[in-house]
Amino acid sequence: MRGHRLCVAQTSAVLLLALIGCQGRISVQDASSTKPSEKPGVMAPDAPPGKEPAQMPPLVPTTCTSSSAPAGARLLTNEEFAWAVADVLGVTLEPNPLEARQPDRANDGFFNTSNALHVTPQRFVGYLDAAFAAVELLGPMQPFIARYSGCAEPGPDCAEKFVRSLGAKLWRRALTDDEVAPIVGLFTAEKSLEEGAQEATVALLISPEFIYRLEGPDQLTSTQVATRLASLVWSAVPDAELIEAIEAGAFNEPERAEALLDEMLDDPRARRSFNRFLTDWLQLRVLDSLEIKGVLASSMEAETLALFEDVAWTQRRDLMEVFVSQKTTVSTKQLAQLYGFSEAGRLDLSMSPRVGLLGHASIQAVSGNEGHEMMIYRGLYLLKTFFCRTVPEPTAELLAQAPQIFNESQSAREQSEARLAAGSCTGCHSAFEPLAYGMEAFDEQGRFSEADAEGRAYTSAGQLRLDGTRHSFESLHEVASLLSQSSEIQQCIARKATQYAWGRTIDVSADQCALDEINSQFKARGRTWQGLIKSIALHPSFLAYAEVVKEETL
Amino acid sequence: MKRFNRRAFLAGVGGIGLTLPFLPEFGATAQAKEIEQLPRFLTVYFPLGIPVAATVMELQSACFEPLLPFKDRILVFRNIQYVGEGKGHHNGKTHCFVGASTRSTDTAAGDSVDQAARKRFNEAYPDYTFRDLHMRIRSSNATAQETQNGGLHLNVQSWSGGGLIPHLGAAQPAEIFEVLTGRTVSSQRLEREKSVLDAVKGSSESLLSARGPLGAESKRKVGLYLEQIRDFERRLVELEQLQCEVPGMIPSFEQPIKPYEETVASKFELMLDAYILAFQCDPSLRFGSIVLGENGAHWVIKDELDGKLITSHNAHHAKREHLYTRIAKSYVELVAGLLRRLAMTPDFGGGDMLSNTMVMVGSELGDHANNHSLQECFYALAGLDARFKHGSYHAMPYSSVDMYTTSLRALGIDQVHGKPENHEGKLNTLLNNVPDTPQ
Numbered sequence: 001m002r003g004h005r006l007c008v009a010q011t012s013a014v015l016l017l018a019l020i021g022c023q024g025r026i027s028v029q030d031a032s033s034t035k036p037s038e039k040p041g042v043m044a045p046d047a048p049p050g051k052e053p054a055q056m057p058p059l060v061p062t063t064c065t066s067s068s069a070p071a072g073a074r075l076l077t078n079e080e081f082a083w084a085v086a087d088v089l090g091v092t093l094e095p096n097p098l099e100a101r102q103p104d105r106a107n108d109g110f111f112n113t114s115n116a117l118h119v120t121p122q123r124f125v126g127y128l129d130a131a132f133a134a135v136e137l138l139g140p141m142q143p144f145i146a147r148y149s150g151c152a153e154p155g156p157d158c159a160e161k162f163v164r165s166l167g168a169k170l171w172r173r174a175l176t177d178d179e180v181a182p183i184v185g186l187f188t189a190e191k192s193l194e195e196g197a198q199e200a201t202v203a204l205l206i207s208p209e210f211i212y213r214l215e216g217p218d219q220l221t222s223t224q225v226a227t228r229l230a231s232l233v234w235s236a237v238p239d240a241e242l243i244e245a246i247e248a249g250a251f252n253e254p255e256r257a258e259a260l261l262d263e264m265l266d267d268p269r270a271r272r273s274f275n276r277f278l279t280d281w282l283q284l285r286v287l288d289s290l291e292i293k294g295v296l297a298s299s300m301e302a303e304t305l306a307l308f309e310d311v312a313w314t315q316r317r318d319l320m321e322v323f324v325s326q327k328t329t330v331s332t333k334q335l336a337q338l339y340g341f342s343e344a345g346r347l348d349l350s351m352s353p354r355v356g357l358l359g360h361a362s363i364q365a366v367s368g369n370e371g372h373e374m375m376i377y378r379g380l381y382l383l384k385t386f387f388c389r390t391v392p393e394p395t396a397e398l399l400a401q402a403p404q405i406f407n408e409s410q411s412a413r414e415q416s417e418a419r420l421a422a423g424s425c426t427g428c429h430s431a432f433e434p435l436a437y438g439m440e441a442f443d444e445q446g447r448f449s450e451a452d453a454e455g456r457a458y459t460s461a462g463q464l465r466l467d468g469t470r471h472s473f474e475s476l477h478e479v480a481s482l483l484s485q486s487s488e489i490q491q492c493i494a495r496k497a498t499q500y501a502w503g504r505t506i507d508v509s510a511d512q513c514a515l516d517e518i519n520s521q522f523k524a525r526g527r528t529w530q531g532l533i534k535s536i537a538l539h540p541s542f543l544a545y546a547e548v549v550k551e552e553t554l
Numbered sequence: 555m556k557r558f559n560r561r562a563f564l565a566g567v568g569g570i571g572l573t574l575p576f577l578p579e580f581g582a583t584a585q586a587k588e589i590e591q592l593p594r595f596l597t598v599y600f601p602l603g604i605p606v607a608a609t610v611m612e613l614q615s616a617c618f619e620p621l622l623p624f625k626d627r628i629l630v631f632r633n634i635q636y637v638g639e640g641k642g643h644h645n646g647k648t649h650c651f652v653g654a655s656t657r658s659t660d661t662a663a664g665d666s667v668d669q670a671a672r673k674r675f676n677e678a679y680p681d682y683t684f685r686d687l688h689m690r691i692r693s694s695n696a697t698a699q700e701t702q703n704g705g706l707h708l709n710v711q712s713w714s715g716g717g718l719i720p721h722l723g724a725a726q727p728a729e730i731f732e733v734l735t736g737r738t739v740s741s742q743r744l745e746r747e748k749s750v751l752d753a754v755k756g757s758s759e760s761l762l763s764a765r766g767p768l769g770a771e772s773k774r775k776v777g778l779y780l781e782q783i784r785d786f787e788r789r790l791v792e793l794e795q796l797q798c799e800v801p802g803m804i805p806s807f808e809q810p811i812k813p814y815e816e817t818v819a820s821k822f823e824l825m826l827d828a829y830i831l832a833f834q835c836d837p838s839l840r841f842g843s844i845v846l847g848e849n850g851a852h853w854v855i856k857d858e859l860d861g862k863l864i865t866s867h868n869a870h871h872a873k874r875e876h877l878y879t880r881i882a883k884s885y886v887e888l889v890a891g892l893l894r895r896l897a898m899t900p901d902f903g904g905g906d907m908l909s910n911t912m913v914m915v916g917s918e919l920g921d922h923a924n925n926h927s928l929q930e931c932f933y934a935l936a937g938l939d940a941r942f943k944h945g946s947y948h949a950m951p952y953s954s955v956d957m958y959t960t961s962l963r964a965l966g967i968d969q970v971h972g973k974p975e976n977h978e979g980k981l982n983t984l985l986n987n988v989p990d991t992p993q
Binding site: 182211 | 721743747749750752758768770771772774775776782785
């Protein structure tokens with residue numbers, strides 16, 4: 001992050017967020033429960049665990065009485081581990097040894113979900129491998145030691161300076177004497193300077209202080225707030241400047257907090273976090289496991305990320321415009337030809353059956369499924385991804401009726417309509433299958449056809465229920481237009497981003513109030529990505545502490 | 555009895571130099587000899603269950619044909635009931651071998667039955683540490699659905715620490731070798747890891763103190779992490795001179811360890827060879843799990859009539875019933891492969907390894923997978939011959955808690971596994987004379 005000019009202590013009334021008792025299974029800091037700070041208006045410098053917490057005001061008023069908060073203790077994902085190593089040590093773990101040992105798993109689509117991340121023996125060995133790989137990539141340690149110890153010539157004091165300085169970067173806080181001593185002992189044991197520095201670095205990297213985002217039961221400290229912000233905006237560990245800014249009160253007042261977030265969003269790492277959100281939200285990683293692999297799959301993903309890059313960052317416009325964009329950027333001739341163009345580049349889709357995000361081969365592929373169940377798979381994907389809704393699994397009694405409904409001589413569309421006409425299926429299937437009708441002409445590999453293999457023409461027409469109203473459509477273009485104007489879709493995007501920010505799955509009963517307030521802010525801020533990040537980060541829930549995140553059933 | 559040098563053997567088959575774990579239990583003490591005679595306990599999981607229709611003809615059915623050679627060494631259950639709330643993959647998977655479903659994606663409902671047994675064995679033999687070994691394979695034809703099923707609880711079958719510590723199985727043959735032999739890193743690196751881990755433990759202790767800075771959830775997670783460090787340290791010390799005595803045959807490896815482009819079946823065979831070798835070589839290994847595909851995994855088979863790809867989760871096509879049965883049979887074939895491999899391997903105490911190994915096979919869903927039922931689940935108990943009245947097929951409903959509890963009883967452990975209110979004790983009639991203590 002570039003230099004802050006925000007580090008001026010302010011003296012304004014500060015409400016101290018206080019920990020209140022358990023409410024059900026979640027205990028959080030509640031803005032309404034206050035106690036006077038010892039030095040009102042002055043952000044206390046950060047302290048080691050167990051010491052003085054930072055003093056934080058609620059940045060945006062809330063009327064919520066429910067207790068929403070991000071996940072408490074959370075493991076870094078494999079990707080986050082590698083990024084943190086790159087940010088602090090300046091080396092790239094490619095390939096990532098952690099991923100080779102134990103790939104991360106998504107929960108409800110998101111890989112940063114706290115309760116899907118565990119340390120298994122395989123993952124632990126992965127940490128060791130990754131840490132040793134990182135120090136080997138550093139090469140000669142002398143410059144690295146000098147960089148962190150400030151010592152021109154290694155001496156007895158250098159080891160401690162090195163451990164304290166590098167440790168503060170990696171652990172996002174100052175180390176206590178008790179913590180420093182064993183690691184300095186490693187450095188200074190009977191071995192070479194190179195080996196000592198390497199082992200001390202490895203120890204810092206495999207410490208739970210680095211690989212977990214740990215938070216205590218009391219109020220968040222400044223570095224914990226910085227850690228949450230850096231994780232949300234950058235997918236990174238906070239740098240010294242950010243921590244200093246928070247300590248100096250840069251997140252104490254709405255105006256200054258907005259300015260801080262603006263600076264953070266201008267940092268290139270903000271795009272990294274955004275792309276990671278998109279990849280999880282849209283399930284783009286599934287592309288790697290489909291028949292279409294390699295260059296074509298990569299270029300499909302690149303096209304979708306490029307669309308969001310253009311809307312969110314280049315133009316900083318309403319995210320809902322991704323649904324109706326008639327321009328796209330494809331990076332390979334292969335994908336261009338799939339779209340009916342001869343060359344890669346910036347393509348004008350205005351004369352094409354494709355439009356916006358739903359016209360992307362990536363979305364058609366990850367949502368698709370060969371055969372008569374296409375409408376089911378695609379409809380469920382659209383329902384979950386853009387409407388944030390699910391339907392219950394069918395009962396055994398309903399499934400027993402399925403063979404009577406199924407008729408292989410019918411087209412996929414006819415079979416879908418037969419399911420919708422069968423009274424027992426209608427209730428659930430009408431909620432999602434019609435969503436897929438507009439994409440009917442695109443197969444599971446993103447190819448467009450006028451008709452199916454039997455010569456039956458696709459209509460791409462249908463009806464869908466949106467924002468409580470039934471709408472008719474005749475084409476994908478009309479579906480895209482409807483989605484782009486829907487408050488229901490807008491609300492879902494806000495919810496997905498909040499889920500990503502909180503690092504946990506959403507509990508609708510407990511979180512709805514906070515989600516509604518964040519969504520309201522998102523709309524008021526023009527529905528930009530930057531506005532969404534601010535809506536989440538400035539809502540009181542972002543600074544709350546959850547002792548136990550409510551668990552969900554799949 | 556052949557003297558088997560693990561380092562030389564593995565260097566030969568894998569082209570890799572490996573170091574060996576520190577296993578003080580290998581000392582030729584009287585107790586070590588006793589340990590060699592103790593039964594083993596393996597759980598085997600495969601996804602989506604078996605349709606009742608495929609099993610109603612008992613062991614003569616097409617689905618169970620691969621098990622026919624073992625019909626006198628196996629008990630088959632067609633109607634095990636998962637009792638508890640919920641349904642579907644989540645509840646079934648977390649219930650399977652545990653005895654109670656969980657609503658959590660973070661913690662399991664409790665120890666799995668293999669880990670409950672291991673705990674009691676460690677208590678009964680306090681000077682000895684019993685180890686466990688876990689392996690898993692995935693379908694090479696897995697659909698995207700399989701890769702999207704998140705949450706470790708959905709893909710781990712063995713839990714300890716009250717359900718908090720997942721034992722994720724080795725997914726590649728090389729990983730099994732690592733458990734058996736240590737890792738493919740230099741002795742110097744291992745020494746460095748040892749000192750680093752000591753320092754990490756030293757610098758992390760304050761996090762767990764009563765006056766520490768963390769909340770309960772953070773403390774729990776750090777505690778589990780430090781447990782992993784301690785467990786890892788136990789395996790760090792090099793013991794190059796270790797040679798284990800392998801009774802009888804040493805498996806031959808005709809396929810290269812890498813790359814892993816083989817079919818599921820051939821890969822399973824290779825992993826099984828390594829797995830059995832580990833049990834042959836290390837008497838402290840008495841427990842383990844084998845996961846044959848992940849929760850809800852949609853194994854795919856092509857319908858030769860129309861070329862369509864069918865998954866075992868498309869139950870509503872009556873005319874394709876034979877294909878679903880074929881998919882289920884493919885799992886049964888893998889189970890039969892395990893039993894065959896155990897039956898052909900001589901054991902320390904004489905006899906074959908199957909005769910001294912209890913193999914419990916289960917799945918997360920009952921009857922046909924597509925109805926997500928937790929009733930009418932298929933289970934099988936094989937091996938540990940002297941303690942069971944083998945050779946029968948049971949269609950009557952029994953609680954899964956009965957299944958787990960009876961299996962513990964066969965090991966000399968008197969303990970209800972699962973919710974006590976779901977224990978009826980009906981299956982104990984299938985036991986022969988069993989000891990009163992873990993042995």
